[in-house]
Amino acid sequence: MLHTVNKSPFQNTSLADCARLLRDDDVLLLLExxxxxxxxxxxxxxLVESLLQRVKVYALQxxxxxxxxxxxxxxxxxxxxxxxxxxxxxxxxxxxx
Amino acid sequence: xxxxxxxxxxxxxxxxxxxxxxxxxxxVKLIMxxxxxxxxxxxxxxxVFALKKGQDTKELGIKGFAATYGAxxxxxxxxxxxxxxSMEVRGMTEExxxxxxxxxxxxxxxxxxxIDAQEIAAMMAExxxxxxx
Numbered sequence: 604m605l606h607t608v609n610k611s612p613f614q615n616t617s618l619a620d621c622a623r624l625l626r627d628d629d630v631l632l633l634l635e636x637x638x639x640x641x642x643x644x645x646x647x648x649x650l651v652e653s654l655l656q657r658v659k660v661y662a663l664q665x666x667x668x669x670x671x672x673x674x675x676x677x678x679x680x681x682x683x684x685x686x687x688x689x690x691x692x693x694x695x696x697x698x699x700x
Numbered sequence: 701x702x703x704x705x706x707x708x709x710x711x712x713x714x715x716x717x718x719x720x721x722x723x724x725x726x727x728v729k730l731i732m733x734x735x736x737x738x739x740x741x742x743x744x745x746x747x748v749f750a751l752k753k754g755q756d757t758k759e760l761g762i763k764g765f766a767a768t769y770g771a772x773x774x775x776x777x778x779x780x781x782x783x784x785x786s787m788e789v790r791g792m793t794e795e796x797x798x799x800x801x802x803x804x805x806x807x808x809x810x811x812x813x814x815i816d817a818q819e820i821a822a823m824m825a826e827x828x829x830x831x832x833x
Contacts, residue, residue, distance in 0.1 A: 604825055620713070620745045623785070624821045697711065697830045700721075 605694035609635035612647040617699040634663040643676045707738045709827045712747035722750045725833030733776045744783035753798035773801025780812040
């Protein structure tokens with residue numbers, strides 16, 4: 604499963620809600636305001652670090668750049684739109700709107 | 701060759717009357733139910749509020765959709781689940797759930813089935829498509 608989170612974790616519980624249903628072989632993609640969770644040194648860093656122990660976490664490059672999110676939590680991979688499409692091709696998707 | 705029946709899951713994660721999501725989601729479910737698909741609906745997070753019995757939207761001036769939820773099974777939507785944790789943290793118990801139809805044999809009222817996150821995650825993994833509202 605590919606889970607996408609597009610809301611800021613500072614304003615919305617989508618990331619934590621999603622975390623509850625993530626299974627070990629799942630993939631998490633942070634996009635739009637969801638990429639604020641990819642930043643290191645925030646109140647949500649520990650949650651993301653714990654997820655990184657279990658699942659692959661991607662953040663969408665264009666959204667990171669647009670928001671100047673540069674200090675990523677180690678282990679998070681970035682992907683461009685083509686990579687996003689590949690992820691969607693490979694997995695069933697659930698959007699945590 | 702018979703085509704494989706599509707497994708389609710709807711997830712409902714928003715509270716009912718503050719936005720159009722839950723209402724629109726219900727419309728889509730009813731449309732999809734007209735096709736030959738294996739449909740399941742899961743209410744979780746704030747979506748569990750949509751299943752509270754006794755919703756009265758008269759004073760909001762909107763029709764509301766609790767009556768339609770009350771007939772989900774008549775619309776061929778039998779698999780209706782609600783996340784236990786989401787209910788618990790919102791102070792809801794099974795007593796609070798609205799009726800979605802009646803058992804064909806016993807004619808007893810049926811309420812959504814309360815399940816755990818792991819069961820939901822496992823079901824998600826079996827779907828062809830998941831639509832979230």
